[in-house]
Amino acid sequence: MKNQNKLIIFDLDGTLYQLDSGSFQKSSLRRQILKNAETYIAMKLSKNQPDARCILNDIQKQYGEQISIGLEKDFGINRYDYFNTVWNISARRIVKKAPYLKKTLLTLKKTYMLALVSDAPLVWINNVLEELGIQNLFRDNIFSGEGSYRKGLNNAFPNIVQILKIKPSNCVVIGDQEHTDIIPAKELGMRAILINNTKKSRIADATIKSIRELPATLKNKKCLRLDHHHVQAHWQSLHQHFFSQKYLGLCRTLRLLLALGLTWLRGRLRLTGNRNLFQRQKIKLRRFLPPSTQLLRLDFQNLLNI
């Protein structure tokens, strides 16, 4: 039976279809957009092509991928006019339709609500969905990047949660970019699955090669059962992120020092034969350790139990 409280949020480019180069940055789609943007700037500001290229480079330096916002702020160009011109690209040559896609999404739709989020404007989203033959699957749950809520601005997922009135723990995000799909979702307390052919994510709850694997992954992986131990799953993900990103070296050094200290302490206690003192130290040290140091605690317990 369909559960209206469970939501799968799909990214578009690189997720519902494979990008030709493996990433948006290197894709022919991006090249086409930048070429169109250059022509658009030249036309709109009455510049020649090299001058338009310089303006576009400056906008990119200042605003990154948010070109529409840069043009709006610096030159008063309406972003919708920009989107409808620059992004109105035929999807036929760019999008390769996977034969299993529609069937897989229809299977998932029996159990979950489906949503789509992309920083791309609606004109491109509609072109792609039409090419993929799935334009009716997401209905009102399409969140495009024309407004001020974008994944690139790190506010797209909180916006979806608010609009659909759903708990983050009941949502799973499927995307191909760790920084814009996986990390923001995990930080909000959602589950996240990375789509990648070659690299396994250390932050996502699972990594799959294609959408075809999604129904089985959602069913079989315990941590992906929505609204089940969500607090623990969120905590674990932050813990993994924290140690995997910033302080892995420091953490390893501390673990080593602690292990050495405990080995020394154990040797001393063995020499004195004072097992009671050893037990007391074990309890004291356990109290000291915050719950976040699961790795440390594991090592500590291993050492003590040898």
Ligand SMILES: [Mg+2]
């Ligand atoms: Mg993507």
